[in-house]
Amino acid sequence: MGAVPVWAEDVLITNALIYDGGGGAPFAGSVRVEAGRIAAVAPALSARPGERTRNLGGLALAPGFVDMHSHADGAIFENPTADAAIRQGIATVFVGQDGESNYPLAAFFARLDKQPAALNVASMVGHATLRREAMKPNALRASAPAELVRMGALVEQEMAAGAFGLSTGLEYPDSFSATTEEVVALATVAARSGGFYISHMRDEGNAVFEALAELVEIGSRAKLPVQASHIKLATTPVWHQAALRVPPVIESARLQGVDLKADVYPYTFWQSTLRVIVPDRDYFNAAKVEKAIADNGGPTHLRIVRYEPDAALAGKTLDEIARIWKVTPGAAFMRIVRETEPVGDRRPEEGVIGTSVSEDDLRWFIAAPWTMFCTDGELNGAHPRGAGSFARILGKYVREEKVLPLAAAIYKMTALPASRLKLTDRGRIAPGFHADLVVFDPARVADRATIEAPAAPPVGIEAVMVNGEWVVDGGQVTGKRPGRVLRRPGS
Incomplete structure (x- = not known):
C-alpha cells in the first residue's frame, strides 16, 4: 500500500x-507496533530501551472495525477526521453504496491520496452513477x-481504478x-475483475423475499459473490419471519454455488426517501399509498427528516404534517x-426515518454468522x-442482551469483512498486519446517539489507531489523518 507514512508511531x-x-x-x-504495522503479538513483550509503551490495564x-456499508464519502473532504465513525472504532469505511459512487473513482481516490482522512476508504462502483453517465440526459427508464455496452465499459474502468465490485x-x-x-450483464463485468455484487434490493418490505431471490439469481448468473445491503424485513406483513424464511434462501444460494452475505445495522428504524414505501412507484394511487403507510407502522412511525420545499417541517411525522x-x-x-x-439532473431532497422493523428479526440478523455490521x-x-x-x-446486543458472544461480534466487525474485501493484511491482530486497532472497555461500551441527538458519541471506546497512528485517544479525536485509499487487490 505504498511507503510508510512519516507519522507512523512505534x-x-x-x-x-x-x-x-x-x-x-x-x-x-x-502488541508491538512498528512503522504502521503489527510487529509482534505475545503473552508478554519487554520494552526496548527508549521504546514508547502503553499499558491498557486489562x-x-x-x-x-470495518463499516461494510457507509455513506461517509458524501462529506469526507468537508469532515476528514470523520469523527462520527472513528469514535465508534471504525478504521475502514466501505462506500459507493446503494448504486451511488464518486465518478470517476480514479479522481476521487487521487484526491484522497493527497488529502487523506482519519480512516481508510474503499469503494464500490455505483450502478445509478453509471446509468446517469451512459444514459444522459434521462436515466429514469430502461437502458x-x-x-448497456457503455455502462459495461465504465464498470471495467472503475474496477481498474480500484473498485471492489458493483453496487x-x-x-x-x-x-x-x-x-x-x-x-447481470454489469455484474458479469465486475466478476471478471474479481469483484462482488452488493445491493439495496428492489424491496425490503412486502416483496423482500422475491428481492432476495433476485439477488441470488444475479449471483448465480454472473458467477460472483453477492451481498444484501442493510438487510431487514421492513413492513409489518413480513415481520417475525427471518428465522423461518431466510434460511431457505441461504440454502438455495448454497445449492447454486452463490456466496450470499449481508450487512446489518442495529436499529429497528431506517432512513431513506419516503418514496421507498411504495416500491412499484404508483405514488398517486390512494389505496396503495394508504396501505403502504399502514404496512410501515402508520403515519406516526414515518418521521420526515429532510424536506427541501419547507425545511421547517423536518423532524415532524407524516401524521403531524397531515394535520398541519x-x-x-x-x-x-x-x-x-x-x-x-x-x-433534469436536479433531485429535490426529501428524507424519512421509518420505524418498521421488528426487534426479533433484527436480533436474528445480528446473530446470523453470514452477516457483517454497518452503519x-x-x-x-x-x-x-x-x-x-x-x-x-457491543453494548446492547452483546453485553446486555447476549445475542452473540463478544468474540463473534468482533469477528463480524473485522476479519469477516476484511476477508470479503480480500484484504489479506487487515482485520486481524497478527504480525505483518496493518496496525488498525481499537481499545475499548467491554463493561462500559455503549451508544448514546439518538434521533434527537444523532451525533452524540459513544462511551467506552478509549482509543483508535489507524495505520499505526492514534486518531482517537482518551475518547477524544486527535485530528490525525493517517487513512489510506484501499483499492481492490490486483487493480
Missing part, C-alpha cells in the same frame, strides 16, 4: 485483553443496448427501471412526492446509526 501496547479478530477466545498479551484490544440501489429512481438482465396541511396522511404523502419530483450512515446524518452502530452492538 509503540508497545501491554496488559491488553486481545480479541485478535479470528473469533476465538481472548487472551492477555502485548482493557480489550481488537482490530479496527438501450448501446447504453445497486434498485429501489431508487435511477435504477428502478433496470432489468435483472441489465444488472389539514389533509389525510395519504394526501400528505402524495403532496411531498409531487413537490420533490426530480427535474449505513453519513458523517453528519440525522440517523443515530452514523455515530452509534458499532458501540450499540
